Amino acid sequence: MGDRLVESVIDVDIPTNATIGITLSNDQPLKITKLSPSSCFLGKLFVGDIVLTINDAKITNVGEFFKATKTPGKLHFRIKRDEYCTCKVNVLPAPKPGLESFEFEMNWRTGGMPIGILVYQDSEKRVIVSMIESGTLASQTLKPGDHLTKVNDVAILDKAMAKKMILDSVNAQNKVKLTVERQSQAAGSTPAPASTPPCAANNPKMPNYDLPLPPDVLAIMEANKAFHKAPFNLPSILKIVGPPTPSGSHINMPEVTPEENQIEFDPSAKPLKTTPKRVGAA
Incomplete structure (x- = not known):
């Protein structure tokens, strides 16, 4: 080595x-x-x-x-x-408008090197990259929000399958090929080559963990961003309640002295008795 x-x-x-x-x-x-x-x-x-x-x-x-x-x-x-711990990037044809597709061939000279990603399964059962460990091979090319579609050219069905195939491939061959789809960005969004250091778009010291939102969600947010400034004409559900007003006839109850029950007892002195021991006491 x-x-x-x-x-x-x-x-x-x-x-x-x-x-x-x-x-x-x-x-x-x-x-x-x-x-x-x-x-x-x-x-x-x-x-x-x-x-x-x-x-x-x-x-x-x-x-x-x-x-x-x-x-x-x-x-x-x-x-x-x-230098053989590298990642080769292949740009694939766009699967549909608004999406880009890439193929990452990651190779390690020796075993024991982490790929450095966390994935989750969204509501559509897609396997999405949620976090990337900085300084790892994946941090040079993958981004949070990438949709993992294939591992070694095999279509991914769920998160468990993706994790198992990645680990098995890295442990057995010290390499793995990942196919991902990514929402289109501005021109020049092709992933950087392996020699480019990992960095975030806004802060070179912090990875970008923001996940891209679907276009329909962004459209709803844009249409309703000034909702708090719009006039509101519906009646309020909160009502001012005044002090209670007396109603009905007033009843005067006569004052009655409460009865007292006297318990008889003998106040004379009595000899003291020893308190018996509790069961189980020493």
Whole structure:
């Protein structure tokens, strides 16, 4: 595997009060296992990268890594990356107006690398990508809201089938082919190639988790967006209720002194008696 890794130098500018947001392996070589969405290294470093040096200083453990990255400024990372952990994008003919279709061929040189997606099944029983883990191979091409239609050219019927086929393919062959449909965007919406770092449309440090709404829902929202400004002529269901007015005849009841029942008792002194023990007491 060592001869398949490509060594390169990457420059990263660390701003003040930046979030490191990196999880590293405890074994050697030191490998990135997770990147948080707010990490300042998002788009520069990726899950699976092996960190060799920072500013020409050798990094051998997690403590050295965080010590070297806590100071703002430009850092020079020398890393090793498996360039065969790639994703090939094929643009397919549009299935119908308003939709685009893509085919993603994901390949891993070794096993144990996460694909990095969560899916759910909507009311129409479509399998939809709901969340993508930043820094993974899927984060470079897939988007939340993508409709997963096929795995390895086999049509998907439900979420359980999709998850099983993806896991089986990655574990057995270290590769998987996903076919997705996506709502059309502006021109140039073709997914970025594998060398392009993952980023969101609005914030380069945060993935976009907004799911696209159907056109009919957007039309209803647009037509009723000023509903609170329209005049309202119907009578209110709330009515002002005044104080109760007396009605009927008033009855005066005579005051009657309540009866008291006296219980007889003997107030004279009596000898004290020992309280018997409870059953089970010591």
